[in-house]
Amino acid sequence: MEILLDPNVWIAFAMLTALEIVLGIDNIIFISILVSRLPARLRDKARRLGLGFAMLSRLLLLFTLTWVMGLTADLFSLLGQGISGRDLVLLFGGVFLLYKASHEIFVEVEAREEHGPPPADAAALRASGHMLFWGTIGQIAVIDIVFSLDSVITAVGMVDQIWVMAAAVVASVGVMLMAAKPIGEFVESHPSVKVLALAFLVMVGMALTAEAFDMHVPKGYIYAAMAFSLAVEALNLRARSRRRAKARA
Numbered sequence: 308m309e310i311l312l313d314p315n316v317w318i319a320f321a322m323l324t325a326l327e328i329v330l331g332i333d334n335i336i337f338i339s340i341l342v343s344r345l346p347a348r349l350r351d352k353a354r355r356l357g358l359g360f361a362m363l364s365r366l367l368l369l370f371t372l373t374w375v376m377g378l379t380a381d382l383f384s385l386l387g388q389g390i391s392g393r394d395l396v397l398l399f400g401g402v403f404l405l406y407k408a409s410h411e412i413f414v415e416v417e418a419r420e421e422h423g424p425p426p427a428d429a430a431a432l433r434a435s436g437h438m439l440f441w442g443t444i445g446q447i448a449v450i451d452i453v454f455s456l457d458s459v460i461t462a463v464g465m466v467d468q469i470w471v472m473a474a475a476v477v478a479s480v481g482v483m484l485m486a487a488k489p490i491g492e493f494v495e496s497h498p499s500v501k502v503l504a505l506a507f508l509v510m511v512g513m514a515l516t517a518e519a520f521d522m523h524v525p526k527g528y529i530y531a532a533m534a535f536s537l538a539v540e541a542l543n544l545r546a547r548s549r550r551r552a553k554a555r556a
Contacts, residue, residue, distance in 0.1 A: 320471050320478075327479035332530075333511045334361055334454050335483055336504045337404070339491035340411060341443045343501075349440050354487045357447035362480040364448075364455040369472050378456070393456060394519040400453025401515030407446065408508035415502055453515065503540055507533050 338357045342350045378396070381389035459472075494501050510532070514524040 319468075320475055323472065323475035324478045324482075327475055328482055331361070331454070331479055331483050333508065334358075334451065335487050335490055336494070337407075337450055337508060338447055338487060339494050340501065340504060340508075341446055342491055343495045345440055345443060350491070351488065353440060353443055353447075354491065355484065356444055357451070358480055358484050358487060360444075360448050361451040361455060361483075362476060364451050365459055365476045365480075366473055368455055368459040369469060369476065388520060394521075396453055396456050397515045398519035400450060401512045401517075401519060403449060404453075404508055404512030404515065407450075408505045408512060412502060412505045412509075415498065415505065497544065499543070500540055503536055507536075 338354060342353045342357070345353055378392035381391050382395075383390055494504050507529075510529055514526075514529060517524050
C-alpha cells in the first residue's frame with residue numbers, strides 16, 4: 308500500500324506509459340495498414356488480436372527479463388562487429404518492415420489491380436478472407452515481437468519495479484486499442500496519408516536495421532520528421548477540402 312502512495316511510482320508509471328504509447332505509434336500504423344486489406348467484417352477482430360498479441364508479447368518478455376537482457380550479449384563477431392540476439396531480431400524486423408512497407412507502397416501507387424477480382428463463389432470468398440486474415444495476424448505477430456523487444460529493453464532501463472512496467476504496458480495497449488480504429492479509418496480514407504504512413508514505416512525499418520549494426524538513430528529525429536510531414540499533409544487536406552467546397556458552391 309505504501310508503494311501505491313509513493314508519488315515517484317506514479318510519475319514512473321505515467322512516463323513509462325507515455326513512452327510505450329509513443330513507441331507503439333509505429334505498431335498502430337503498421338496494424339492499420341495491414342488490416343485495411345481485410346474485409347470490413349474482419350478488421351476490428353484483427354485489430355484486437357494484433358494489439359492483444361502486442362500486449363502479450365511485451366508482458367512475456369517483461370517476465371523473462373534475464374533472457375531479454377542476455378540478448379544484448381554478443382553471440383558472434385562479423386567483420387569486427389559484435390552481433391547479439393537483439394541485433395538479429397532488429398535486423399530481421401527491419402528488413403521485414405522495409406520489404407512490407409515498400410511492397411504496400413507499390414500496390415497503393417502502381418498496382419491497385421495486381422491481385423485481380425475477388426472470387427465470385429461465396430464459399431471461396433469466405434475461405435480467401437480467412438486465409439488473408441490469418442496471414443495478416445501472422446505478419447502483425449512478427450513485427451509485434453520486434454517492437455516489443457525494443458520497448459521492453461527501454462522500459463527495463465527506466466523503471467526497477469516489474470509490476471509498474473506491466474501496468475504501463477496494459478495501460479498503453481488500452482489507449483492504442485481505442486486509437487487504432489479511428490487512426491486506421493482516417494489513413495484508409497486518405498490515400499496520400501496512407502502513402503505517407505508507409506513512408507514512415509520505411510524510415511522505421513531503416514532505423515531498426517541501422518540499430519542492429521550499432522548505428523543508433525535518435526527516435527526524436529524520426530518523430531520530428533513524421534510530425535512535420537503530417538503538418539504539411541494536414542494543410543494539403545484542408546486546402547483540398549476548401550477547393551471541393553468552392554466547387555460545390
